[in-house]
Amino acid sequence: xxxxxxxxxxxxxxxxxxxxxxxxxxxxxxxxxxxxxxxxxxxxxxxxxxxxxxxxxxxxxxxxxxxxxxxxxxxxxxxxxxxxxxxxxxxxxxxxxxxxxxxxxxxxxxxxxxxxxxxxxxxxxxxxxxxxxxxxxxxxxxxxxxxxxxxxxxxxxxxxxxxxxxxxxxxxxxxxxxxxxxxxxxxxxxxxxxxxxxxxxxxxxxxxxxxxxxxxxxxxxxxxxxxxxxxxxxxxxxxxxxxxxxxxxxxxxxxxxxxxxxxxxxxxxxxxxxxxxxxxxxxxxxxxxxxxxxxxxxxxxxxxxxxxxxxxxxxxxxxxxxxxxxxxxxxxxxx
Numbered sequence: 289x290x291x292x293x294x295x296x297x298x299x300x301x302x303x304x305x306x307x308x309x310x311x312x313x314x315x316x317x318x319x320x321x322x323x324x325x326x327x328x329x330x331x332x333x334x335x336x337x338x339x340x341x342x343x344x345x346x347x348x349x350x351x352x353x354x355x356x357x358x359x360x361x362x363x364x365x366x367x368x369x370x371x372x373x374x375x376x377x378x379x380x381x382x383x384x385x386x387x388x389x390x391x392x393x394x395x396x397x398x399x400x401x402x403x404x405x406x407x408x409x410x411x412x413x414x415x416x417x418x419x420x421x422x423x424x425x426x427x428x429x430x431x432x433x434x435x436x437x438x439x440x441x442x443x444x445x446x447x448x449x450x451x452x453x454x455x456x457x458x459x460x461x462x463x464x465x466x467x468x469x470x471x472x473x474x475x476x477x478x479x480x481x482x483x484x485x486x487x488x489x490x491x492x493x494x495x496x497x498x499x500x501x502x503x504x505x506x507x508x509x510x511x512x513x514x515x516x517x518x519x520x521x522x523x524x525x526x527x528x529x530x531x532x533x534x535x536x537x538x539x540x541x542x543x544x545x546x547x548x549x550x551x552x553x554x555x556x557x558x559x560x561x562x563x564x565x566x567x568x569x570x571x572x573x574x575x576x577x578x579x580x581x582x583x584x585x586x587x588x589x590x591x592x593x594x595x596x597x598x599x600x601x602x603x604x605x606x607x608x609x610x611x612x613x614x615x616x617x618x619x620x621x622x623x
Contacts, residue, residue: 338366343362346362347363347384351386351388351391359391385398385401393427395428395433402417405417415441422438422441431459431462434459448476457472457487461490464498466495466500473491485522488516488525491504493525520553523543524552524553524555525556527556532563534564539556551585554574555585555588558573558591559591571592
């Protein structure tokens, strides 16, 4: 019988995590539970000290199968150990924080674990620690706490990373805080975070919804200079912007240049048609989409109903019923 080294055991457990991520099967979950429970026992019998990376892996296993008690037990055992190799011990704390994020929505419990990192164990939270906490606050709609966490992160000399910045921009979009979003976006452009299409799409949409059309157009004009690839979501945001700016020709140009015409792109051009009163053209785009076997979403039918109601006396319910019969998509009420 060949004995596995601690590193090999960690890699084997990590491989099963990847398998679980892909399959999400209950049988794999059972395998993960038994694997991670047997590892600490194996180490104790062989008198091998698990590395911090191994503890990190075992904690992640339990969080992914929703076993919070086992995850907490492993975390506490890891802190009693002398794990210092491969990963720093802060990654064990972050694995536990991430596990709490997966297993519970109790931000108070997460706050305690976060504070314990420095107050109880004498370690400094890193970028990942703050990122997990900010995500937790935003998920729980504790937006003020998320802002405070960001400020503490910056005061600690840590620049926001990609994950943090996208979470916060989405948050500002939800609460409609344009000024805060602009400040964050400007800081990101000057900092080390590489902005991508999501940042620009979110910011353009936020400015558009609050009537800041000129500022949104400035961002669009800077895309080529910044060499930002225009993907599906960014194309849709720009089309919506041109629609709000009553420039259907510009919206059509972006539509024609879209890398792939998806239902999201078609919905955007339909909204642009509605914005400028070109209802018949909007219905034409819908027919084109269906003709290309692009499956409409439920919200797509609201656009069609709006266009048909304003464009002609045709009963929208009859038209929608006909479209449902041909596409097989069920409509839903606004409630």
